[in-house]
Amino acid sequence: MASVPTASTSDEVAIGNLDGLVGYHLRRASAVVGNDFSRALDGTGIRQVLFNILSIVNANPGINQGAVGRALGIQRANMVSLINELVDRDLLDRKTAAEDRRAFSLTLAPGGEAMFKDCLSRTRAHEDQLLSDLGPGERTALIELLSRIKAKER
């Protein structure tokens, strides 16, 4: 069974063979940053998924619901209530697409733009704080490695 690390960084117990697995470390690090994100956006009512949707729509005005879902890895069926939530809160404008009457064309409502800006700056501030002991090169390198992993999606 190869090498079984005894403790690594753990303070209380050994994590055993998990230590060599990228998946384990990704899961834990993602949770830490995700929780920090939640604290950053506390009080806004915006969750990580919703923020991601706002960002995609912001960068692609007029995009339709399905395309947003594909960009974020969210299934069609699960997009419905998320978009409803943002439309109901007047953060997103939804209208039937001119070119394809099956689809909806999404744009940020004025309130959505303000909300997105606010959430973005909160998020950046929190990430800068949380990741302050990573050098700028390390941070870039990390994002680059994560992008390459993401590209392996199937």
Next chain:
Amino acid sequence: MASVPTASTSDEVAIGNLDGLVGYHLRRASAVVGNDFSRALDGTGIRQVLFNILSIVNANPGINQGAVGRALGIQRANMVSLINELVDRDLLDRKTAAEDRRAFSLTLAPGGEAMFKDCLSRTRAHEDQLLSDLGPGERTALIELLSRIKAKER
């Protein structure tokens, strides 16, 4: 609002400001590796959490339930059904701890050891495949960076 990247690696739509956020990339990469993990363990009935629990118990025979949860960031209340599941499937032995009769002492049952070994080699094979275009140095560097982020947990 600083720089708004237009496309980065995206093929269909721009991800906008998400591109500069570590949290976004962590979330997506973690999902990719997690899905790959699920495929690797398809048919075993073992999910990522359960595998993590088996690994902790394997590395710390006799450990109690709460300590496993703390090591993995799982709340006490949520440990109960997970441990029940593993005990019911004869993968884990659970007995009242000698030193503290409130606690349970957990060890891998023979079937649990076999299952863990099997899952571990499947997982390693899948990770090696999925991450084959990361050099060994990059993989180590990635794990090191993720560990440092995890250490910021609060």
Next chain:
DNA sequence: TATTGTTATACTCTATAACTATA
């Protein structure tokens, strides 16, 4: 026939509070 969005549904994960039994 294929695609966009929808509904219904179910499973997993996560979070909180209140309880018991032991310490």
Next chain:
DNA sequence: TATAGTTATAGAGTATAACAATA
């Protein structure tokens, strides 16, 4: 009083199948 495990419960994320309207 504090801790180990339990129960109940609720919210959120994710997955599948089947449907209507449109392409």
